[in-house]
Amino acid sequence: MTEIAIDIQDMTKRYGDFVALKNVSLSIMDNEFFTLLGPSGCGKTTLLRTIAGFEDISEGAIKLYGEDIADLPPNKRPVNTVFQQYALFPHMDVTANVMFGLLQLGQDQTTARNRANEVLEMVQLTQFSDRLPSQLSGGQQQRVALARALAPKPKVLLLDEPLSALDLKLRQAVRRELQQIQQETGITFVFVTHDQEEALTMSDRIAVIADGHVQQVGTAREIYEAPQNKFVADFIGETNLIDVSVSAVSGDSATCILPGGARFTCPAAVGALMGQGHLSVRP
Numbered sequence: 001m002t003e004i005a006i007d008i009q010d011m012t013k014r015y016g017d018f019v020a021l022k023n024v025s026l027s028i029m030d031n032e033f034f035t036l037l038g039p040s041g042c043g044k045t046t047l048l049r050t051i052a053g054f055e056d057i058s059e060g061a062i063k064l065y066g067e068d069i070a071d072l073p074p075n076k077r078p079v080n081t082v083f084q085q086y087a088l089f090p091h092m093d094v095t096a097n098v099m100f101g102l103l104q105l106g107q108d109q110t111t112a113r114n115r116a117n118e119v120l121e122m123v124q125l126t127q128f129s130d131r132l133p134s135q136l137s138g139g140q141q142q143r144v145a146l147a148r149a150l151a152p153k154p155k156v157l158l159l160d161e162p163l164s165a166l167d168l169k170l171r172q173a174v175r176r177e178l179q180q181i182q183q184e185t186g187i188t189f190v191f192v193t194h195d196q197e198e199a200l201t202m203s204d205r206i207a208v209i210a211d212g213h214v215q216q217v218g219t220a221r222e223i224y225e226a227p228q229n230k231f232v233a234d235f236i237g238e239t240n241l242i243d244v245s246v247s248a249v250s251g252d253s254a255t256c257i258l259p260g261g262a263r264f265t266c267p268a269a270v271g272a273l274m275g276q277g278h279l280s281v282r283p
């Protein structure tokens, strides 16, 4: 049976009066490539920061591998982060950047260097190991940030829009690399993006977030083929949304009356009600 890596229970995060995340419940499985997808400002980074421990939560609980982590400081959590802005140390070469965190953890020089070489090979940067960050391309710098986060073998890796600074071609290459690394290492990935194509192609499951609320959790197929509400239908893929009047709901199907008066029976979202509704028709 698969273990739950991150269990978020009815979690709310406020900044003063502003509610950034509202009653979020999510179970992210061990070994999963899990994606948080939503528009700018919806709360993706905030959610990662609460998991990493950089933000306290206002209500609810977060468990990591069954353990409540409320009182665990960030450096004691089996979690590492690749930040939205990857900050490499400019005066250290690539190897030293990757070794830094390992030395902080108390590893000796030889152990840290061996591990750094190992992860640099994994991200195909061995030949650049003695360059400074300023002597690397954006994509190469991003891979150093990834190597640095992978080096201490975290159980969970949080990735906050790690590909947003890359051009399309490079982004597609690093996407494949990331998926491979996730499969090879078995580390649970929580990946943030506002790019639906990225989410749909890379993830085992996706949580669609808007305005601090989780709108739907599911596989790419589930979210595309059975959107739970108007937001998800509109945000994912192309759709034609038609205002309808729902005259009957029975089990998982509903009868709608189209604007011209025609009746139409179609699959219904969970919890669909009679009255005004929206019909989503994919092209």
Ligand SMILES: Nc1ncnc2c1ncn2[C@@H]1O[C@H](COP(=O)(O)OP(=O)(O)OP(=O)(O)O)[C@@H](O)[C@H]1O
Residues within 6 Å of the ligand: 015, 018, 020, 038, 039, 040, 041, 042, 043, 044, 045, 046, 047, 194
């Ligand atoms: N320290 C803070 N104090 C007050 N409000 C904050 C703070 N940090 C974030 N917010 C607000 O919380 C909301 C969610 O922010 P967050 O950074 O999580 O969004 P996001 O989904 O990561 O967006 P983006 O895709 O642009 O990175 C925003 O409205 C933001 O202004």
Ligand SMILES: [Mg+2]
Residues within 6 Å of the ligand: 044, 045, 046, 084, 160
């Ligand atoms: Mg963000």
